[in-house]
Structures are given as C-alpha cells and as structure tokens.
Amino acid sequence: xxxxxxxxxxxxxxxxxxxxxxxxxxxxxxxxxxxxxxxxxxxxxxxxxxxxxxxxxxxxxxxxxxxxxxxxxxxxxxxxxxxxxxxxxxxxxxxxxxxxxxxxxxxxxxxxxxxxxxxxxxxxxxxx
Amino acid sequence: xxxxxxxxxxxxxxxxxxxxxxxxxxxxxxxxxxxxxxxxxxxxxxxxxxxxxxxxxxxxxxxxxxxxxxxxxxxxxxxxxxxxxxxxxxxxxxxxxxxxxxxxxxxxxxxxxxxxxxxxxxxxxxxxxxxxxxxxxxxxxxxxxxxxxxxxxxxxxxxxxxxxxxxxxxxxxxxxxxxxxxxxxxxxxxxxxxxxxxxxxxxxxxxxxxxxxxxxxxxxxxxxxxxxxxxxxxxxxxxxxxxxxxxxxxxxxxxxxxxxxxxxxxxxxxxxxxxxxxxxxxxxxxxxxxxxxxxxxxxxxxxxxxxxxxxxxxxxxxxxxxxxxxxxxxxxxxxxxxxxxxxxxxxxxxxxxxxxxxxxxxxxxxxxxxxxxxxxxxxxxxxxxxxxxxxxxxxxxxxxxxxxxxxxxxxxxxxxxxxxxxxxxxxxxxxxxxxxxxxxxxxxxxxxxxxxxxxxxxxxxxxxxxxxxxxxxxxxxxxxxxx
Numbered sequence: 001x002x003x004x005x006x007x008x009x010x011x012x013x014x015x016x017x018x019x020x021x022x023x024x025x026x027x028x029x030x031x032x033x034x035x036x037x038x039x040x041x042x043x044x045x046x047x048x049x050x051x052x053x054x055x056x057x058x059x060x061x062x063x064x065x066x067x068x069x070x071x072x073x074x075x076x077x078x079x080x081x082x083x084x085x086x087x088x089x090x091x092x093x094x095x096x097x098x099x100x101x102x103x104x105x106x107x108x109x110x111x112x113x114x115x116x117x118x119x120x121x122x123x124x125x126x127x128x
Numbered sequence: 129x130x131x132x133x134x135x136x137x138x139x140x141x142x143x144x145x146x147x148x149x150x151x152x153x154x155x156x157x158x159x160x161x162x163x164x165x166x167x168x169x170x171x172x173x174x175x176x177x178x179x180x181x182x183x184x185x186x187x188x189x190x191x192x193x194x195x196x197x198x199x200x201x202x203x204x205x206x207x208x209x210x211x212x213x214x215x216x217x218x219x220x221x222x223x224x225x226x227x228x229x230x231x232x233x234x235x236x237x238x239x240x241x242x243x244x245x246x247x248x249x250x251x252x253x254x255x256x257x258x259x260x261x262x263x264x265x266x267x268x269x270x271x272x273x274x275x276x277x278x279x280x281x282x283x284x285x286x287x288x289x290x291x292x293x294x295x296x297x298x299x300x301x302x303x304x305x306x307x308x309x310x311x312x313x314x315x316x317x318x319x320x321x322x323x324x325x326x327x328x329x330x331x332x333x334x335x336x337x338x339x340x341x342x343x344x345x346x347x348x349x350x351x352x353x354x355x356x357x358x359x360x361x362x363x364x365x366x367x368x369x370x371x372x373x374x375x376x377x378x379x380x381x382x383x384x385x386x387x388x389x390x391x392x393x394x395x396x397x398x399x400x401x402x403x404x405x406x407x408x409x410x411x412x413x414x415x416x417x418x419x420x421x422x423x424x425x426x427x428x429x430x431x432x433x434x435x436x437x438x439x440x441x442x443x444x445x446x447x448x449x450x451x452x453x454x455x456x457x458x459x460x461x462x463x464x465x466x467x468x469x470x471x472x473x474x475x476x477x478x479x480x481x482x483x484x485x486x487x488x489x490x491x492x493x494x495x496x497x498x499x500x501x502x503x504x505x506x507x508x509x510x511x512x513x514x515x516x517x518x519x520x521x522x523x524x525x526x527x528x529x530x531x532x533x534x535x536x537x538x539x540x541x542x543x544x545x546x547x548x549x550x551x552x553x554x555x556x557x558x559x560x561x562x563x564x565x566x567x568x569x570x571x572x573x574x575x576x577x578x579x580x581x582x583x584x585x586x587x588x589x590x591x592x593x594x595x596x597x598x599x600x601x602x603x604x605x606x607x608x609x610x611x
Binding site (some may be wrong): 011013017020021024082094102105107108109 | 157389392407410412413414417418419422444447450451454
C-alpha cells in the first residue's frame with residue numbers, strides 16, 4: 001500500500017471518483033462527506049494524507065484544515081479546489097499549512113502526479 | 129395772502145429735495161437751500177458770498193462748466209435758455225457725488241440784462257450707481273452666456289418658428305442666427321425619418337408649464353447630439369402664452385460615460401454569471417473526464433476505444449473552455465513587480481509559434497524604445513495580453529504580412545505598446561463589441577481572449593484601444609503607467 005488517504009468531498013460522484021482513482025494507485029481510501037465527519041475519522045484513525053475539498057457545506061475546508069493543524073502538525077493535507085483560479089483561497093490555505101492543492105480543472109493524470117509530488121515533498125520536509 | 133404764498137414758496141425751496149442756488153452775474157452764491165448744505169457738507173455761512181465754481185468744483189478746473197455759465201449769462205444774445213449738464217462735485221465727507229444740473233438765467237426786462245441765475249441740482253449718484261451695476265450685470269451675463277458652451281437657449285413662437293437663437297445655440301448647432309431665425313424649430317428636432325417627439329414635448333409644456341426630457345437634437349451638419357431639454361412656456365406680461373423657451377444641455381460626455389459604465393457593469397455581470405456556470409460545470413465534468421481516463425485502461429474493443437477517445441477530446445474542449453471562463457472571471461489583483469516591457473515582449477515572441485498558426489510568411493518588425501523605465505505589472509498577465517494580440521494578428525493574415533511592434537515612452541508617464549498588423553481588419557460594426565466576452569468572429573474562438581486582455585490591462589490601470597480598417601489591418605495600442 002502506498003498511502004492511506006482520507007478523502008473529504010460532499011459530492012459523492014466526485015468523492016467516489018477520487019476513491020477509485022487512488023485505489024488504482026494502490027492506496028487505501030476512506031471517504032467522508034463533511035468536515036465534521038473528517039475530524040472524527042482523524043481522531044480515531046491514522047492517515048498518511050488528507051485530500052480535502054476547499055468548499056464544503058457546514059464547516060468549510062479552511063476551518064477543517066485549521067482544526068487538523070491544531071492536533072496534527074505533520075499530517076499532509078492536499079486541498080481540492082474547483083476554483084482553478086481563486087488565488088485568495090489558495091493563499092489562505094497555504095497560510096493555514098496545507099501541503100498543496102489540486103484543481104478539478106486539471107486533467108486526471110496530472111492530478112495524480114501533482115498529488116503524489118505534494119505528499120512526497122510533505123513527507124520529506126517532515127510535513128511543514 | 130401774498131405773504132402766505134411767499135412763505136410757502138420759501139418753505140418749499142428750503143425743503144426741496146433738489147439743490148437750489150441763486151447766483152449773481154459773477155457766479156457768487158447769494159442764496160442756497162438746506163439740501164445744498166447737506167450735499168456739499170458746508171454751513172450756509174461758509175457758502176454764501178463765495179463763487180459757485182469755487183465751492184462746488186474746487187478740485188476740478190472744469191472749462192466746460194465755466195464756458196457754459198458764460199453762455200448762460202451772456203447779454204449779447206437775446207436768446208436766453210436753460211442749460212442742463214451733469215457733473216461730479218466733491219460732496220460731504222469727501223465723497224464724490226453726481227449731480228444733474230440745470231442753470232436758468234434770470235433776465236431783467238427793465239435793464240435788458242441777465243442779472244442772475246438760478247441753479248437747480250438733482251443728486252443722481254444712487255440712480256447712476258444702480259444703472260452702472262445693472263449694465264455691469266448685463267455685460268457679465270452676456271459674457272457668461274457666451275462662455276457657456278454646452279447649453280443652448282432658443283425661443284419659438286406659437287407657430288413653431290424660431291424667434292430667438294442665443295446663448296451657445298450657434299456653437300451647439302452650427303447654425304448662424306441669421307440663417308435660422310424664423311425657420312421652423314423642426315429643423316433642430318427632425319432626425320432622419322423618425323417622427324419627432326416635438327409635438328408631444330410642446331403639448332406637455334403647454335399643459336404643465338414646463339417639460340424636461342432627454343432627447344436628441346440635430347445640428348446643421350446632421351450630427352446628432354444627445355441633450356437634456358427643458359421647455360418652458362413663454363408668457364407675455366399679461367400671462368398670455370406667446371411661445372416656448374427651449375434650454376438644451378449637451379450631454380454627450382455624460383452619455384459616453386454612462387455607456388462605459390454600462391459596458392463595465394455588463395462585463396462584471398457576465399463575468400459573475402459565467403464563473404457561476406463554470407463552477408457548476410466543473411464538478412460533473414471532472415467526474416466525466418476522470419471516469420473516462422479510468423476506462424481507457426480497460427480492455428475494450430477498438431470501436432469503443434475510438435468512441436471513448438472522441439468523448440475524451442470533446443470533454444477536454446469543454447474543460448479548457450470552463451478553464452478560460454474561470455480565468456476571465458478571476459478577480460485576483462495582479463502580482464505587481466517592475467517589468468521591462470521590451471523584454472516581456474521578446475520573451476513572448478517564441479511562444480507565438482507554438483500556437484497553431486497559418487503557415488504563411490509573417491515578418492515581425494520591432495521598434496523598441498531605448499531606456500524605457502519599468503512599468504508596474506504582473507509579468508504573466510501582461511505576457512498573456514501580448515500573446516493574445518500577437519496570435520490575433522497572425523490569424524488575421526492568412527496570406528502573410530508584417531507585424532510591427534512599437535514601444536515608446538510617453539513623457540515618462542506611461543509605456544505605449546503598439547502592435548500593428550496588415551491583416552484583414554475588423555469591420556466597423558464589430559469594433560464596439562470586440563472586448564465583450566463571448567464575442568468572436570472566428571469559427572473556433574471562445575470570444576474570451578480580448579475580454580481577458582481588457583480586464584488585465586484595466587487591473588493594471590492602463591488602457592487598451594484599437595483601430596482597424598477592413599483589408600488594411602488592425603492597430604492595438606496599450607498604455608501602461610510607469611512605476
């Protein structure tokens with residue numbers, strides 16, 4: 001197994017696509033639909049990386065990221081963004097300590113490559 | 129009884145509102161009334177017995193008055209008459225006053241000589257001041273009116289004929305007063321075949337006393353001017369309607385500004401709309417293309433694979449379009465740094481070849497300003513603008529041509545970049561829409577390229593304009609402020 005990934009996205013077709021894609025890449029995948037659920041998972045389980053939608057109903061992606069950083073300083077978190085060009089949100093995520101971001105506007109192959117690169121960098125740096 | 133009248137006359141003279149003096153042959157003052165004392169500011173004791181010229185005109189040596197007095201008193205002419213004149217005297221408190229005088233010779237029939245004269249003076253200082261200030265006001269009003277350029281005032285009679293054409297009217301309409309007076313006012317209101325709204329306007333003014341509206345008027349050269357028109361009833365002193373007064377204000381500049389604001393608002397609204405749409409499309413599109421990628425690795429028949437490849441390429445097209453729309457609607461402020469415009473353009477030139485361009489021979493002529501100060505800008509965004517315009521230039525020359533790139537320093541204020549092609553040009557009716565999103569004349573264009581350029585340059589506090597002539601080519605002019 002390459003990584004154990006927690007995928008957080010409220011849209012099930014998107015989440016399931018990520019799940020299937022990363023399963024193919026030999027990852028173990030846990031999916032959930034909200035930030036609140038995600039925090040529960042992180043509390044009771046250990047993950048190599050969190051793939052987190054930046055736009056979530058209820059607790060926002062940024063808030064989830066902040067909460068994760070309070071307890072898990074070194075857990076790589078990669079943001080999923082549909083706003084390919086919203087530099088403000090991306091800048092804020094960086095400020096809150098995300099490890100990188102992938103955009104839903106990227107071709108799938110590029111998403112996988114980018115994602116792996118971010119996780120690798122994060123692990124090498126001891127995350128942050 | 130006789131005494132009574134004499135007393136009354138004496139009383140009347142003493143208290144008259146005019147200066148009354150009685151002079152002997154030599155002009156010495158024998159009598160004066162109270163008004164004289166008041167105006168001159170001397171007591172009767174100091175006045176009587178002295179020469180009137182000395183008392184009234186001590187600081188002026190008025191030859192004209194002396195000559196006049198001589199003429200009045202002259203015995204050699206039997207034809208005696210009253211003389212009127214106006215002159216300033218030095219009055220009480222050293223204040224100069226204007227007096228209208230009347231000298232009446234007093235002729236003694238017995239001696240056949242002029243033995244004395246009566247002098248009546250009317251103090252007209254205040255009246256004169258009023259008149260002068262009235263004249264000054266009239267003069268300045270005239271001046272003000274002729275200085276007002278964007279207003280026109282004209283008057284018509286009840287037949288609709290122009291009876292007055294003043295205050296800026298000649299400037300605004302290009303008609304001279306002489307040519308337009310008594311012509312029907314329709315001459316200013318009839319635009320081509322469109323029925324004039326003048327009857328309606330006059331009806332409203334007739335009913336309500338005044339009517340104000342935004343409309344268009346036409347000049348002698350058939351140019352159309354947008355105006356704010358106020359029409360008032362013109363009444364004679366008895367309140368009878370005798371015509372209408374028109375005041376037209378040229379609002380061309382305001383209209384231009386309104387149009388620009390309208391365009392900008394439209395752009396913003398379109399940007400928001402497309403961004404919203406792009407977001408909604410993004411997720412399902414992501415799932416479709418992701419699932420397609422996964423299917424590609426399955427063992428499938430060639431026919432299915434071919435179809436999948438087609439679906440994939442078309443999906444990719446949608447993805448790129450959505451990408452472009454998001455790029456267009458992004459509100460991000462440019463990442464500003466000092467940029468050498470010439471260098472930024474140089475770096476872009478090789479990129480132009482990577483885009484699918486016609487194989488025709490196209491030459492690039494560069495005329496770059498030396499010692500160009502840096503502009504404040506976002507390198508990637510500005511290069512995107514240059515690239516976009518260069519690609520458009522290439523595409524406009526399917527049979528080859530020349531692209532001139534000229535940079536210049538405008539008075540150390542801004543960098544001017546001109547990109548001139550010798551291509552097919554843009555028809556005039558398309559020019560106004562050229563920066564609108566989704567406006568494209570190309571079969572495969574998204575219509576976003578130039579609207580993105582427009583947004584970028586605007587975010588840089590610069591300007592982008594173009595001139596174009598069909599079959600002669602297009603010139604883009606970009607201005608970017610220096611740091």
